[in-house]
Amino acid sequence: xxxxxxxxxxxxxxxxxxxxxxxxxxxxxxxxxxxxxxxxxxxxxxxxxxxxxxxxxxxxxxxxxxxxxxxxxxxxxxxxxxxxxxxxxxxxxxxxxxxxxxxxxxxxxxxxxxxxxxxxxxxxxxxxxxxxxxxxxxxxxxxxxxxxxxxxxxxxxxxxxxxxxxxxxxxxxxxxxxxxxxxxxxxxxxxxxxxxxxxxxxxxxxxxxxxxxxxxxxxxxxxxxxxxxxxxxxxxxx
Numbered sequence: 001x002x003x004x005x006x007x008x009x010x011x012x013x014x015x016x017x018x019x020x021x022x023x024x025x026x027x028x029x030x031x032x033x034x035x036x037x038x039x040x041x042x043x044x045x046x047x048x049x050x051x052x053x054x055x056x057x058x059x060x061x062x063x064x065x066x067x068x069x070x071x072x073x074x075x076x077x078x079x080x081x082x083x084x085x086x087x088x089x090x091x092x093x094x095x096x097x098x099x100x101x102x103x104x105x106x107x108x109x110x111x112x113x114x115x116x117x118x119x120x121x122x123x124x125x126x127x128x129x130x131x132x133x134x135x136x137x138x139x140x141x142x143x144x145x146x147x148x149x150x151x152x153x154x155x156x157x158x159x160x161x162x163x164x165x166x167x168x169x170x171x172x173x174x175x176x177x178x179x180x181x182x183x184x185x186x187x188x189x190x191x192x193x194x195x196x197x198x199x200x201x202x203x204x205x206x207x208x209x210x211x212x213x214x215x216x217x218x219x220x221x222x223x224x225x226x227x228x229x230x231x232x233x234x235x236x237x238x
Contacts, residue, residue, distance in 0.1 A: 001029060003149050004060045006140030008157035009164065017146055018138055021214055022161030025168075028054055032061075043073045046085070046100075050077035055167065055177045058160040059087035059100050060153035066099035078105040084177035086160045088152035090123035093196075095206060101156075102127050104228065107181055111135060111155040112211045117193025122152055124201045130188050130208040132159045159184070159212060166217050178226070186222035189213045 009022030032045035039061055049057045057077060077083040087101035089110040101108035108127050111119035111134025118124060119135045134155030141147040167180035174180055188210035191202045201207050 001031075002141060003139045003147070004058065004153060004157045005029060006146075007137055007154050008058060008161035010140055017140060020161050021158060022164045025161065025164040028052060043070050043100075046073055046077055050081040050083045054083060056084045056086065056160050056163055058157045059085065059106075060151075060156050062088060062090055062098040062101055064096065064098060066097070066103060070100060071103050074100060074103045074105050078178070082176050084163060084181045086156050086163065086181070088156040089125070089128055091121045091151050091153075092123050093121050094123060095125050095201070096123055097125065097127070098123055107159070107185070108208075109134075109152060109156045109159045110207055111150070111152045112191065113193065113195065115193045115195065116189070116191050116211055117195035117198040118191070118201065118207060119150065119152075119155075120196045121150065122155075124206040126204075126206055128206060128208040130159070130185055130210060130212050131155065131191065132162070132212045134158065162212055162214050162217065165214065169218055182224045182226070183222055184212055184214075184217045185209050186224050187213055187216035187220045189216070 009025035009027050010018050010020040012019040012023045030045040030049050032042045033039050086107045089101050089108050090098035100106050107129045110124050110128045110131040111122035112131040113119050113135040132155040134152050135150050136148045137154040138148045162184055163180045166183055167177050190210045191198050
């Protein structure tokens with residue numbers, strides 16, 4: 001939790017430790033695990049954060065199974081509370097769903113390396129929205145120290161911090177954090193690396209729009225439309 005928080009919003013330009021894309025964002029840490037690290041209140045934590053005014057919720061966790069109950073919680077946070085939910089894609093190195101990142105209304109983030117390749121451990125798939133640096137990310141650690149960690153659990157909060165900065169920069173133009181997340185998504189750079197077969201899943205649309213570029217997000221014009229399929233059945237003559 002300490003490392004993930006630092007990835008998103010460690011104070012920047014204070015000549016101390018590390019810098020973050022979130023620069024100086026406020027954050028609310030929410031404990032969702034027990035003493036053994038088992039996630040016993042993960043989705044309750046999403047509700048808690050949404051109800052306590054968080055604009056962006058980072059989920060550096062996930063499981064391979066999902067259901068309607070959890071999707072309803074995500075929808076509550078996004079639709080009812082105007083929250084942007086960002087989640088790690090998973091660290092199995094394969095094409096598979098991971099929840100909450102694979103739910104509707106969640107931005108799923110894969111991990112990229114410093115040479116714009118997919119990290120070998122990063123999951124991928126058609127529901128990935130973008131990649132972000134998640135390989136050997138230096139961040140805050142226990143007892144006022146610092147360490148480097150790798151995982152999509154790093155790429156997700158790096159993205160959350162970037163969305164926070166975009167939202168702050170366009171504060172008077174954007175009424176909702178989804179607009180900031182879409183701006184970050186639409187201004188990504190192509191993934192050009194060839195390690196870990198990056199070009200194959202990227203060209204197949206399984207690494208999203210590419211690697212986030214915060215400068216592009218702050219300076220380039222970009223528009224997008226989010227399309228959510230709706231099916232209506234009248235239970236009579238169809």
